[in-house]
Amino acid sequence: MKETYHVTGMTCTACSSHVEKAVGKVAGVRSVSVNLMTGSMLVDYDQTAVTPADIVEAVVDAGYGASLPGAAKTARREGTQPPDTLGEELRQMKLRLILSFCFLIPLFYLSMGHMMGWPLPALFHGRENAMLFALTQFLLVLPILYINDKYYKVGFKTLWKRAPNMDSLIALGSAAAVLYGVAALYQIAWGLGHGDAARVDKWSMDLYLESAGMILTLITLGKFLETRSKGKTGQAISRLMDLSPKTATVLRNGAEVEVPVEEVAVGERIVVKPGGRVPVDGVVVEGWSSVDESALTGESIPVEKAPGAKVAAASINQSGTFTFEATRVGEDTTLSQMIRLVEEASASKAPIAKLADRVAGVFVPVVIGIALVTALVWLAVTGGDIARALTAGVAVLVISCPCALGLATPVAIMVGTGKGAEHGILIKSAQALETLHAIDTVVLDKTGTLTQGKPRVTEVLPLGDTTEEELLCVAASLEKPSEHPLSSAIVSAAQEREIPLAPVSGFAALHGKGIRGEIQGGQFLAGNAALLADEGISLGAAAGQAEELAAQGKTPLFFARDGELLGIIAVADLPKPTSAAAVEGFHALGIRVVMLTGDNARTAQAVGRSLGVDEIIAEVLPQDKERQVAALQSQGRKVAMVGDGINDAPALARADVGLAIGAGTDVAIESADIVLMKSDLLDAVTAVELSKSVIRNIKQNLFWAFIYNIIGIPLAAGVWYPLFHIMLNPMFASAAMSMSSVCVVSNALRLRLFKPRFSPSAPSAPSDTPCGCGEPISTKGVFSMTKKLTIEGMMCSHCTGRVEKALSALEGVSSVVMDLEGKSATVTLSADVSDALLTQTVTDAGYEVTAIQ
Template identity: 75%
Template sequence: MKQACSVTGMTCSACSAHVEKAVRGVPGVREVSVNLLTNSMTVDFDENAAGLPDIIRAVEKAGYGAAAAGNAKTRPADARREADDAAAKELRHMKFRLIVSFAFLLPLFYLSMGHMMGWPLPGIFHGTENAMIFAFTQLLLLLPILYVNDKYYKVGFKTLAKGAPNMDALIALGSSASLLYGLVALYQIAWGLGHGDAALVDKWSMDLYLESAGMILTLITLGKFLETRSKGKTSQAISRLMDLAPKTATVLRDGTETEVPVEEVAVGDKIVVKPGGRVPVDGVVEEGWSSVDESALTGESIPAEKGPGDKVAAASINQSGSFVFSATRVGEDTTLAQMIRLVEEASSSKAPIAKLADKVAGVFVPAVIGIALVTALVWLLVTGGDVTRALTAGVAVLVISCPCALGLATPVAIMVGTGKGAEYGILIKSAEALEALHAIDTVVLDKTGTLTEGKPRLTDLLPVGDTTREELLCVAASLEKPSEHPLAAAIVSAAQEDNIPLAPVTDFLALHGRGVQGHIQGETFFAGNRALLEEKGIPLDPALLQQADALAAGGKTPLFFARETGLMGILAAADQPKATSAQTVAAFRSMGIRVVMLTGDNARTAQAVGKALGVDEIRSEVLPQDKAQKVAELQAQGRKVAMVGDGINDAPALATADVGLAIGAGTDVAMESADIVLMKSDLLDAVTAVQLSKATIRNIKENLFWAFIYNIIGIPLAAGVWFPLLHIMLNPMFAAAAMSMSSVCVVSNALRLRLFKPRLPAGGEVPLPRPAEHQEKGEVIPMTKTLSIQGMMCPHCVAHVSKALNDIPGVTATVDLASNSATVTGEAEDAVLIQAVTDAGYTVTGIR
C-alpha cells in the first residue's frame, strides 16, 4: 500500500531525516519519502506486516505529529486547499510574532547599546547606583520576545530530550545560553550593589548579553517568515491549476437546465456549456459545435474545434457556441484532477541528488552541538577562563549553523520545476524522472504518430493526358470511398476539402494485395499498384513509372488510377511529418543528444522520412514487441536513453527507457507507462522538458553548493578558527542574521526557475501560452493556420499564392515553396482561404 501523510512539527532537514529514520524502522515499510517543503510523507509498506497506526506512532515517538492525507493516488484537491489554508494561518501567526519581537527588540537594542554608541539615554539608566534598573528593564523587554517565540523552546528541548535534536534545538540552546548568562549577570549586579563592589557592578552591567538572546530569536523569526512566504510562491502553479476547476455545472435533468455543484455531477449526466463557460468535468460532445480553449491544460494557445464525438476536458473554456456533452470522468478522475495529483506527487518526491544532503542532515545538528561545546571549552582554556569569550564563540556556532538550507535545497527547486512544466503542458511524474532526464544522451522517437501525423495525407496528384486534376480526384475518391484502406481515407478527405462531388460506384471489388475496381456510370475503373495495371493489360509509360519510383523513394505510396482505355494518373499519399518534428530533431542535436528513429515501416520509407527530418540513426522494420529490446540495446552501449512514443506498442519501450515521454494524444497505456506526459502532443515539448530538467538540476546543485559552503565557512568563522589571523570574533547576533538569510537565499535562488523559458537552436524562444483567463474581455487573438498547397513549381507561383492570400482583409500570409505550404495569420474562414488559393490556380490539400 502507498499512503500519503501530513507531518507536523518539522522545521529543518534534521527533522525530515529523523522522521524518515523512525518510519524506516517500522517492520514492513519498504520505502519512505519525507518532504520538508510540503510537510508531507509518502510511505510504501506491506499491509500484512505494518499498519498506518504503527507508522503514525513511530513519527510521534520521534517527536512529531502525523495524520493520513488520503490514498496517495487519489488525494483530493480539498486536502491541498486545507494545507494552503494552514500555511496561510501559520504565516499570519509568524507575522504577528515578528511584529511583537521587533516592537520590543528595538528599545532593548537601543538601551543595551546606548552607552557604547554614545546614544542619549534617560538619567535613570546612568550610573552604578542605577545598574539594576538598567539590567532589569532589559530583562522585561526580553520577556515578550521569549513568550511569542516559545515554539523554539517547546520543540527544540523536546527533540533534544528524544535524542534527535533539530534546528529549533540549536536556537533554543543558543538563546538559552545568552539568557542564562544575562540572569547570572543580574545576580552579580545585585551582589555588587549589596556589598558595595562598584567594580563588579560596572563589569557585569556592560556584559549582560540579554540583547543577544532577543536578537537571535527575532532574526531567526524574520528569516523563517521570509522563507515561508517565499516557499508559498513555489506552489503557485498547483494553486492556479486548482483555481481552474469550476464550482458548478449546468446539468440537463428531465429536459430542464439545473445548476448543481460540480461534486454532484455523475457519469452519464448531460451537461450544457454556454459561450464563455468552463467545462466542469471530462466528457464527449453530443450536440453542438464550438471552439474550446484548452491552453490551461495543454499549453496549446490555439482553440480546438469541437463537435459531436469529440472529447472535452474539465477546466477548458468554451469560446463560441453552445454544446451539450455527456460526462465520462468526474471528481478525481478528470484530466485536471489527475494533473494536480501528478504535479503534487512529483513535487513531494525526492530526487536521488538529495541523498547526500539527507545523510548530512541526519548527523548535522548533533555534530554542531558537539562543535559548540568543544569551541566553548577551548576558548575557556585559551583565555584563562574568560566566560564571555567562550560563550560568544559557542553561541555563535549554534546559531550560525543552518540545516534548513540543506533541507530546502532540493525540494523547492523540484516544486518550482514541476510547476513550471505544468504551465507548459508537461506533466513530470517524479523527481527521479526530472533528474534522469537532464543526463540523457540519446532520444528514441517513434515515427508513426510521434514524428508524423499518424494518418496518410494526399501529397501528389499527377493526371495523364487529357485527364484534369478534378476528374482524376473525383474518380479516385469515388473508387476509394467504399475501401477501408488508410490511403483511401486520405484520397477521400482531399476530395472533400476541394469540394469535389463523388460519383456512385457499383460492382465494387477489392483485389487483395493489388487494389480495387468498380463501375462508375457504366465504365470500369481500376485503382491500385503497378501489378494490377499490368494484370489488366493497361500500358504504362516508362517516364511515368520513373515518377512513381521517385515518389516511392521519397517515402510516399504511389497509387495508379486507370479506366479500361488507359491510365488516368497517379496519386501519392504519405504520413506527413508533424510541423515541429524537424525543429525538434535539430534542437536535440544542438544539445548534443543523438536522435534515433524507430519504425515498423520498410527501409526505403523510413530512410526518406529520417533523412528529411535529419535524425542520426534510423531503425526500420522493427516489430512492436521489439521496440523495448532496441532501447535496451542502446542502454547496453552505455547510453542514457529517453523514449518518446504515443501508442500501446510503445508502452514496453517507454517503461524500459531511462526516461519515458508519452505524447498526450496517445493511449492511456502509454501515458501510464511514461515518466513524463506531453499534454499537447507537440514534440518541441520534449525539448522543453529536457531544458527544464537541466535548468532544475543546475539550480539544485547551486543550492546544495551554497548550503554546504555556507556551513563550511560559517561554522569555523563562528568558532574563532580565524581569530589568530584576522582577530575577528563573530557576534551571535550577526551569526543569527547570517543563518536566517541562508535559507532565504536558497529559496530565492529556486524561485528563479519561474523565469525559465526554453530556447530553440536558432536562439528563438518557445512562448509560454497565455492562459485564457488572462485574456481581456472582447480581445481577439489572431489565429495561425498552415495550408498545404499543391501545384506551386517556382517563385512566380509563390508570388501568385502570396498575393491571393494577403489580399484577403485581415490576413497576413507567408508562402514557402520548399514545404509547399503557407502560414496564414488572421481571422478568415477556411473556405475563404481555400477559394483564394483555388482562384489563383492552385489546390489546398490540407489545413492545420
Template identity: 50%
Template sequence: MKQKYDVMGMTCSACSAHVDKAVRQIDGVKDVNVNLLSNSMVVDYDESKVNDQMIFQSVENAGYKAALETQTVQAKKQEETVDHKKKSLILSFIFLIPLFYISMGHMMGAPLPAFLTGEENMMVFALAELFLTLPVMYINRYYFQRGFKSLWHRSPNMDTLIAMGSSAAALYSIYAVFMMGYDLGHGNMHQAHQYVMQLYFESAAMILTLISLGKYLESRSKKKTTEAIEKLIHLMPSVATVLKGGIEKEVPIEEVQVGDIVVVKSGQSIPLDGVIVQGHTSIDESMITGESLPVDKTVNDRVIGATMNVEGYIQVQVTHTSQEATLSQIIELVEEASSSKAPIAKLADRISGIFVPIVITISFITFILWMTLGNQTFHFALTCAIAVLVISCPCALGLATPTAIMVGTGKGAQLGILIKSAENLELLSKADSIVLDKTGTITKGKPQVTQIYPIGMNEKELLTLAASIEQASQHPLAKAIVEYGKANHIELQTLDHFEMLSGKGLKGTVNGKIILSGNQRLMKEHDIDLSPVEKEAALLASQGKTPLYYAYDGQIVGLIVVSDVLKETSQSAIEQLKAMGLSIYMLTGDNRLTAQAIGDELGIQVIAEVLPQDKEKHIRDLQASRQRVIMVGDGINDAPALMRADVGIAMTSGTDIAMDSADIVLMKNDLQDVVNAIELSHAVLKNIKENLFWAFFYNVIGIPIAAGLFYPFFGWLLDPMFGAAAMSLSSVFVVSNALRLRFFKPKHQNQMIEQENQIMKQEEHKMEKTMNIEGMMCPNCQKHVDKALNSIDGVKATVDLQNNCAYLQLDKDIDDSILIQAVEDAGYSVKGIQ
C-alpha cells in the first residue's frame, strides 16, 4: 500500500536524502519519495512486513520526525511557520544592527560611544559584542539543535554546516576574549589589542541572520508554489442545501450522502458531483476543466462539484461523496504528482547524499592547508574554512526539481491537465511518436449529418421525409438525422405504419405512401431504381463514407450521409504536433477506407481495422523500433494500449478522472490539450534544467573562491558574511525561477490573443458614416437599399426607415461616389454623407 507522511526537521536536500535512505532500508519497503518542498514522504510498502511505527522509528533514527498525513494539523504546529520565521528574523536584526555598528562602524568612520573606544575599554568593547551575539544565537538555536543532532546521527545536513560555521566563529571569539582578559591582567596591552582585532562575533551573528533571511524569503516563495493546490481546496463548498420532504436544510458537505437531492441557486457553487433532476442552467466549469465559456445543462446532465451555477435554479441528485468527488480526485492527483520525482532528479539526490560530508572535509582541508602550507595567519585560515561551510548549503540543489514539478503540475491542473507523476512529465517531453484513437479523440464520437443529396425534390422535403421515419428508431444514425431536422425547423409528419428491418433499415407509411430508409440491399429488394444516385454513391464509397438511401412511393428521392465528424480543434492540434516533430498515427477499428479518408484529410499515418485487444500490440511494435510513444484514447476500451505506451493520455467527460490506465488525464475532450500538455512538459523540464544548472554552477564557483583557491593569483577572498548571503539568495533564486511557470500559457492561447488584438485594431480602424436617403416609403424600400449597400465589399450597412438614413461601417476606404451610385441604382437618391 501507499501511505503519505509529514516529515519534520528537513531543511535541505541532504536531509531528504538521509530520510529516503533510512526508510528505504526497511525490509518490505518497495519505494520511497521524499519531498523537501512540501516536507512530506510517500512510502509504498508491504503491509505484512511494515507498519507506521517502523517508519516513524526509522525517520527518528535519521534525526527527524514523521507523522501520518491525517495528523497534518498537529504536525504543522511543530514546524516553523512563515510568521514565526518573520518574528525571529526581526528579533535577530534588532540585535545584529547595533552589533554590526559596534564591530564595523569605526572602520567606516562612524562615531562610537566613549566607553567603547580606547585600549582601556577593550574588554567592554568585546563583552558588548558577546552579549549582543548571544541573543541572536539563542533566537536561531534550532540551527545548532538540528545541525549537531544530524551530525550525531552521522547524517550531516545544511543545519550542520551553518551550526559548525557559526560555532567556529563564536567559540574562537570567546577564546579571544579570555586571552584578551589574561593579557590585560598581565599588562600585555599589545597582545590584548591583537586579540580584540580577531573577534568574529559579528560574523557568527550575521551568518545566522542572513541564513534566516534567506529561509524566510524561501518559505514565502515556497508557499506560492502550492497556490494551485490551495486554490483547488478552497473551491470546495463547506455546506450544501439538501432537500428532504420538501424542506431545504443547510448541512456540512461531509454529511451529504449519495442519492441526496441538493438545491443550487443562481450564483452558488455546486456542492458535489451529481445529475440534474430538475431545472436548467449555465455552469462555469473553468476552475475544473479550463473551459472558459459556460456550459448549458438541463435534466439528466452530469454536473461537477465546485463548479459555479451562473444562472438558473437546479436540483441535483448527488452521485459522489466529498471524498469521491472530482475535485477531491484532482487534488489527490496533483499532490501525488508533486510528491513524485522525475528521473532527472536522481542525479541531484545522489549528490545531495554525500555533499555535506564532502563540504566538511573540504573545510578542514582548507584550514589545515592554509595553516601549514599557505604561510597565513590563524585568522585567515579560519575565515576560509568558515566561508566554505556557509556558502556550500545544498538547499538550492534540493529545491531545483520539486519546486518546478509542484508549480508545473499545479498549472496543469488549472488548465484541465492532470499529471499523475513527475516521471510522466519528463517522458512526455522526450516522446517522438504519438498514437491517437479516432472515435471520441480526433472525431466527436457522435454521428452528424454531413451531406444531403436530394433527387426530384429539395433538401427540406427530403429531410422532412427522412426525419419523419427516423423518429421511430433509437439508432444513433437515426437520432442524428432527427436532431438535424429539428435544428432546421422541420415539421415531422405522422407515421401511419412503421417496421424495422434488421440489417437493412426502416419501412414506414406517410400520407398513405411507403417510405424506405436504409442500405442498398433494402432498395434492391423493393425494386427501387438506383441509377439516379449511382455516381454519387460510388464517389461517397471511394471517400470512405456510407450514405443512407431514401425512397418514397417507389422512387429514389435522395441520399443522406451521416458520419462522425472531426472536432473543431483536431486539425489545428495535429498541425501543432507535427511542428513539434512528432510522428503521428491514428489507431482505429473502423474500416480502412473510412479511416484513410480521415488520415488523408489530416495528413497522418493510419492503422485501421484494429480490434481493441490488438491496439496494445501496435504500441509495442512502435516501441520495438525504439520510439517513445504517447497514446491518446478514451481510457476505457483503450486501457491496454494506454498502459503499454510510455505515456498514456486519457480524455474524460470531466467527472470520471480516476483512470488507472492513464498517466495523464485531460478534463476536456479536446486534442488541443494534448498539445498544451506537451508544451507544459517542455517548459517544466527546461525549468528543472535551469535550476539544476544554477545550483551546480553556484557551488562549483563558490566553494573554490571561499577556500581561497584564487587568493594567491587574484587576491580574491570571500567573507563568511557574504557567503551566507549568497547561499541564502541562491535558494530564493531557484524557487523564484520555478515560480515563473505560474505564467505559462500554451502557444495557441498566445496566438488567439494576438488574433483578437489584430481584430480589435481592425475594428478601431473601421470608418463610420451616415448617409441621408430620399425616396424610401416602406419596408420593401428599406430592404432594397440594405441589399444595395451591403453588396459592396467592405461595407456593413444598417438602414433606418424612420429617419431616412443608413449607418455605414467601412472596413476600408471606399469612395463616396461608389456608395451613392449603389443607392441610386436601387431607385433612390442621396442627400448627403457625413
C-alpha cells in the first residue's frame, strides 16, 4: 500500500528528517518520503503488518501531528490543501507579524534612543530612572513573546524529544536573550537599592530584550515571505484541482439530473452542453462536438469528438451537446491521476537531496554545540564578559537555521514537476527528473513514437489509360473486405476523396501475397510483386518505380485487371510532424539517438535516415527490446527509452528513465517514469531541458545554502574578530537567516519562467490525401447513386448503429452515413438497390422509413 499523509508542525528540514526516521523504524514500512514544502508524507508499507493508525502514532511520538490519508483526500477534494490551509496560515502569520511590529517599533526606539541620539521622554533619562527604562522594555517584549509562542512550544517540545529543529534554535536564542534581560532587571534593582551606580549603568545598557523581540519578529517576517513564495510553487496542483467540475448532469429515468460529481457511477450517462466541463472520463455515445483538452495535454487545438471517442475529465466542450458513458470516476479519472502523479513527484526525493538530508539530520545538535562552545570561549577570553559571550552564542543559534538547506531541493522539484504538468509532461518521481538530466542516449521506438502508427497512402501511380480515381476505386473496392492494415489505408484514402466503391464478388485472400476478386465481370488482383510473378504479369517499367518506393521505406502494392497491370499504390507509416525536430533537439542537447524497431531493416533505414537518427537497430523481437537497452547500458551509457506499446514496457522499465507516449497502453504508462500526455516526441526533448534546468537550480540553491552557513556561523561566532574586529549582532543574524530562505525560494521560482527551446515551428501535418485530388469525381464505368432515408424511431447511438449495420449488409450498398439528430441515413449505392428493399431492411431492424429522397 502506498498512501499520502498530512503532517503538521514541521518547520525545517531537520523536522522532515526526524519524521522520516521515526516512521522508517515502524515494522512493515518499506519506504517513507516527507515533503517539507507541502507538509505531506508518502509512505509505502505492508498493510498486513502495519496500519495507518500505527504510522500516525509514530509521527505524533516524534513530536509532530499527522492525519489519516482518508481525511487528507477529503480535504483535497474540498480545497487546495488539507485542513490547515495555506491561505489561513498566511493570514495568521500576517496578523502575528503586524502585532509584533506594533510592539517592536517602540521597543527598538526606546532601546536604541540613547545610542542614536533620538529624543526620548524625560521619564527614561537618568540613572534614577534606569528601572523604569528597563521595565518598559520588558513589558514591550512580553507581547512579542506571547504572539510568537509557537517557536517555544514546538522548539522546546522537539528538544525534549531529542530531535531539535529550527524552532529549537530560535527558542534557545531568544529565550537566552530574555533571561539575560531578566537578570539585568535584578542587577539594576540591586544597584539602585545598594547605591551601586556602576552596576546600574552597566546593566541598563546591556538588556538585550530588543534582540529577543527583533529575532522573533524578523524570523516571522522571513517565514511569511517564504510561505507566500512557497504558495506560488504549488499553483500547478491548485490549478489542476480547480479544473474539476463540482457537479455533473446525469441522465436518470429519462430525465437530466444535476448531482455532485462524487455521486457519478461507472456506466451512467452524462450530458455535456456547450461551454461545460467534462466531469469524469468516458466514451461518447451520442452527439458530436469539439473539445478543448489543453488543460490535460497542453495542446491548444480542440479535438473533434464523435460517438466512440474518449473524453477526459476537466476538458471543455466548445460547441455541440453530447452524451457520454462514464468509464472512470472519482480517483480513477485522468485528472485525478495527474494530480496524484504531480503530488507524488513533489513528495519524492531526488538523489541530490540526500546530501542535504544527511547534513540536516545532525545540523541542529551540532549548531547547539557550536553555540555553547562559542559562548564558553568568549566568556574565557573576555575574562567573564557575559554580554559578549551571550551575543556570540545567540548569534550562532539564530544564523544557523537550516531552512535554506532544507528548501533548496524540494522547492525546485515542486516547481519543476508543476511546470512539466503545464506542458503535458507528467513526471512520476524526483529521481526520474534528476536522472534525466544526465542522459546521453535516447532509444526511440519507431511505430507510434517516431511515426504515426497507422499506414497511409502516399502515392497513387496509375499506368496506361487508367486514372488515379479509377485506380483508387478498384483498389479500395478490392481491399474493403480485407482486414489487413494496408487495406484500411487504401479504403480511407478513397473515402476521403469521396470515391464510390464497386461491389466485389469471388473475393479470396492469398496468404502472404495479396487478394483477388471480380468487379463487374473483370478479374482483379491486388498484392505484392510475388503475386504478379505467380500470375505471369510483367511489371515492366513499373519495377523501377516500385524499387524506388521501397528504398524510401514505403510498401508498393500492385493492382492488375485481366492480366494487365493497372498501377501502383504506395503505403507507408509516415513520421509524425515533429519527429525530425525532436531528433534535432536531442542532438542539440548532446544526446545520441537510437531507433529500435521490429520492422524490416530496409524500411527502418529509410525512416531513420529521413529523420537523422544516429543508430538504427531493426528486426528486433518484442522480447529482445529490453536486452538491447541493457546492452547500451553495459557500454556505460545513460539511456532513456521512449515507447508506447505493451512490448515496450520491459524496455521502459529497464532504461535509466522510461518515457511513455500518453496515447499508448496503460501497461507502458505504468512502466514509465515520465508520461508525455500529448504523444508528441518533442515533449521528450522538453522533459530533458526541464530536468537540466531543475538540477541546475537545485545546485545553485544548495551552493548558496552551504556557503551561507559556512560564512555565517564563523562570523557569528566571532572567528574573524581578532583580525577585522567584526562580530554579528543577533538582530542582523536573524535578518540574514530569514533572507537566506527567501532567496532560495525566489531562485527556485525562476523555474516558472521556463520555456522550451525546441518547440514545433507550426509543421504542416502530412496531407490526408497525399496524392492530391480535387472534387469528388464520377468514376468511369462504375455505378454510383446516393439515397437519403428519413427514419422514425431512432432514439440513441445504439439505434443508429443497428440501422447502419442492417443497411451495410445489403449487396450494392458501399457506405452508410447516419444522422441521429436529422433522423436520417444517407446510403451510397454501387449497384441498383430498390426503395422497397431499403425500406424492408430498416423495418426488419425495428424502425420506420417515412421518406426516401
